[in-house]
Amino acid sequence: MSGNQKQQTAITPTREENYAEWYQQVVRAGDLAENSPVRGCMVIKPWGYALWENVQRVLDGMFKATGHRNAYFPLFIPLSFLEKEAAHVDGFAKECAVVTHHRLKAGPDGKLIPDGELDEPLIVRPTSETIIGATFAKWVQSYRDLPLLINQWANVVRWEMRTRLFLRTAEFLWQEGHTAHATQEEAVDETMKMLRVYADFAENWMAMPVIQGRKTDSERFPGAVDTYCIEAMMQDRKALQAGTSHFLGQNFAKASEIQFLDADGQQKFAWTTSWGVSTRLIGAMIMTHSDDDGLMVPPRLAPTHVVILPVMHKPETAQQVLDYCRKLAEDLRAQHFAGRAIEVEVDARDLRGGDKMWQWVKKGVPLRIEVGPRDIEQGAVFMARRDRGAKDKQAMPRDQFVQGCAALLQEIQDGMFARAAAFREQHTRRIDTKAEFEAFFTPKRAGDENQPAEIHGGFALAHFCGDAAVEAEVKDRLGVTIRCIPLDAPEEQGTCVITGRPSSRRVVWGKSY
RNA sequence: CGGGGUGUAGCUCAGCUUGGCUAGAGCGCUUGCUUCGGGAGCAAGAGGCCGCAGGUUCGAAUCCUGUCACCCCGACCA
Structure with missing residues (x-):
C-alpha cells in the first residue's frame, strides 16, 4: 500500500463535503455523460444513454397502454406561432434559440458567414404546444376525431444561463404528450391520468418516491390553466420536479383554432393537455440513489x-x-x-x-x-x-x-425505494410557526462561515394563505418556494405560516433545483 | 446582461511577480518485470506551436495591446 492515505470512497468529495461537486463526479465516474464543445449541451455516453433507453422503453409502453400513439413534429417552429399565446410567449421568449439564415458563404478571410436571411425566423422548439396545436387544428374537424392522443419523443432547446449535466442542459431529450378532448372533464381526467402514470413510473421503476400535486399560479406552465407535477426529494434535501402534466383548458385550442363540430351541431373549441418528462429523470435517479461510491441504478431500469x-x-x-x-x-x-x-x-x-x-x-x-x-x-x-x-x-x-x-x-x-422513502420522511416536517419555518431553511453554519451552504432543510408541510405576493417574498428572502399543493392533502383548518391568515390546507415548501 | 476569474500534455495543475539551459509534476495511457480473490510496486516510454493574433526584446509560457473561448457569483429556468 502506498504512503498516501487509502481512499475511503470511490467518489471525492463525498455528499457531505460538497454535494454539487459530488454529483458531477458521480456522472463522470459512472461514465454517464460529459460536457460537449457546445456550451450547455452534453454528450450522453453509452451507459447514460442505455438508462435513458430503458426509461423510454418502459414509459412508451405505459403511454401505449393508455391509448396514446407516437408521432413526430418539426424541430423548427415559425416565430409567429409562438406569438399566438400571450402567457406562453412570456414564459419562453427569453430562452429561445433562433434560426435566421439558411446558408453559409465564405467570407474574405475564409471564415464562413451566414447568408440567405429567412423571411420569418424559425425558433428551435423549447416545447411543441404551438406547432402541434397548428397541426391538431387540421386533424380535428368533428367530435368523432376526439380524443386525439399523441406523444412525441424529441429533443428541445432552452437557452439556459446555468447548466448542469442531466438536470439542466440547453438541449435535452424528452417526451411530450399532447392531447385534445371534446370536454373539459375528459381533458382534466387525462391530465390526472398521466400524472399518475409518471408517479407510477417514478416509484415503481425508478424507486423514487414522489409527491403528486398542483402548482401554485406563479409556478404554473406558461399558458396552462393548471399544472400538476411530481416532486421528489434529492439527497441534499432539495426538491426536484421530475415530471409535469398540464391542463391547458381552451387556451391553446383558441390560439391555434382547434375546433370541432360537436354532436349537438355546435362548433366548439377543444380542451387540450400536455405532459412531459425529460433526461432530467436520469439526474433525479442519480441524486436519489447514489452514494459516495458512485451511481446506484434501480434494478428495473x-x-x-x-x-x-x-x-x-x-x-x-x-x-x-x-x-x-x-x-x-x-x-x-x-x-x-x-x-x-x-x-x-x-x-x-x-x-x-x-x-x-x-x-x-x-x-x-x-x-x-x-x-x-x-x-x-x-x-x-x-x-x-x-x-x-x-x-x-x-x-x-x-x-x-x-x-x-x-x-x-x-x-x-x-x-x-424504502431507503429513499425513509430519507424523505426523515426530512419532512409539519411546521406551524414562522420562526420554526425560517430556522428550518436557514443553514446552520457549523464553525466555518466560509463553508458553502451545507445540506439542510427539506420539505416543510405548512399552511399558506394563497397570496402570490407572500410566495414571492419567501422565495426572494429564503430561496424557498411552494413545490406543490399535494393532491392527497387533507382539508385542515389552520393559519398561514407566514401571514397568519386562515388556510384550509398544507402545502409543500422547499428549496428546489 | 452586470461583477470576478482562468486559458500550459487526454485530465488536474505548477512555472509567470523578477523574460534566459532541452517547458515540468501528479493522474491517465503504452511496454517489461514482480505482484494480484483486488482500485499494487519498480523500471522504461509515448504525448505540448504554453488559447489565438500582433508588439517590445539578442531572447517571450513569462512583459504590452488586441481578440476568442470557457469557468464562478447574480437575474431566468424541466
Whole structure:
C-alpha cells in the first residue's frame, strides 16, 4: 500500500463535503455523460444513454397502454406561432434559440458567414404546444376525431444561463404528450391520468418516491390553466420536479383554432393537455440513489443487472474460469426480471481485478459476481450487491444464485425505494410557526462561515394563505418556494405560516433545483 | 446582461511577480518485470506551436495591446 492515505470512497468529495461537486463526479465516474464543445449541451455516453433507453422503453409502453400513439413534429417552429399565446410567449421568449439564415458563404478571410436571411425566423422548439396545436387544428374537424392522443419523443432547446449535466442542459431529450378532448372533464381526467402514470413510473421503476400535486399560479406552465407535477426529494434535501402534466383548458385550442363540430351541431373549441418528462429523470435517479461510491441504478431500469468478473490471473485456469462464467451468464439470461431477460455482462477485459470491480461499482450495476478457480471447485459464486458496502461479499451456491437472481433484484429495488422513502420522511416536517419555518431553511453554519451552504432543510408541510405576493417574498428572502399543493392533502383548518391568515390546507415548501 | 476569474500534455495543475539551459509534476495511457480473490510496486516510454493574433526584446509560457473561448457569483429556468 502506498504512503498516501487509502481512499475511503470511490467518489471525492463525498455528499457531505460538497454535494454539487459530488454529483458531477458521480456522472463522470459512472461514465454517464460529459460536457460537449457546445456550451450547455452534453454528450450522453453509452451507459447514460442505455438508462435513458430503458426509461423510454418502459414509459412508451405505459403511454401505449393508455391509448396514446407516437408521432413526430418539426424541430423548427415559425416565430409567429409562438406569438399566438400571450402567457406562453412570456414564459419562453427569453430562452429561445433562433434560426435566421439558411446558408453559409465564405467570407474574405475564409471564415464562413451566414447568408440567405429567412423571411420569418424559425425558433428551435423549447416545447411543441404551438406547432402541434397548428397541426391538431387540421386533424380535428368533428367530435368523432376526439380524443386525439399523441406523444412525441424529441429533443428541445432552452437557452439556459446555468447548466448542469442531466438536470439542466440547453438541449435535452424528452417526451411530450399532447392531447385534445371534446370536454373539459375528459381533458382534466387525462391530465390526472398521466400524472399518475409518471408517479407510477417514478416509484415503481425508478424507486423514487414522489409527491403528486398542483402548482401554485406563479409556478404554473406558461399558458396552462393548471399544472400538476411530481416532486421528489434529492439527497441534499432539495426538491426536484421530475415530471409535469398540464391542463391547458381552451387556451391553446383558441390560439391555434382547434375546433370541432360537436354532436349537438355546435362548433366548439377543444380542451387540450400536455405532459412531459425529460433526461432530467436520469439526474433525479442519480441524486436519489447514489452514494459516495458512485451511481446506484434501480434494478428495473438497469442496462446490466449482473456483471460477472472472472478471476483469471493464472493462465492455466483462465479458460476454465471463462467457460464457467459464460455458462453462468447463459443460465442467468434464461431468467426474467421486470418483463425482460436478465441482462448479464461477462467482463473479461484484460484489466486488474480491483480496477474492474470499482468501475462497475461506480456505474451502479446491481449485482457483481466474482468467479475464480476456488468457486468453480465448489460450484459456487462470490456475490456482491451494489446496495451494500463494496467489500461486503458472500459466497453462495451457483444454482441458488441463478434461481434467486430475479427475486434478489426485486429485493434491491424495494430496498432502494424504502431507503429513499425513509430519507424523505426523515426530512419532512409539519411546521406551524414562522420562526420554526425560517430556522428550518436557514443553514446552520457549523464553525466555518466560509463553508458553502451545507445540506439542510427539506420539505416543510405548512399552511399558506394563497397570496402570490407572500410566495414571492419567501422565495426572494429564503430561496424557498411552494413545490406543490399535494393532491392527497387533507382539508385542515389552520393559519398561514407566514401571514397568519386562515388556510384550509398544507402545502409543500422547499428549496428546489 | 452586470461583477470576478482562468486559458500550459487526454485530465488536474505548477512555472509567470523578477523574460534566459532541452517547458515540468501528479493522474491517465503504452511496454517489461514482480505482484494480484483486488482500485499494487519498480523500471522504461509515448504525448505540448504554453488559447489565438500582433508588439517590445539578442531572447517571450513569462512583459504590452488586441481578440476568442470557457469557468464562478447574480437575474431566468424541466
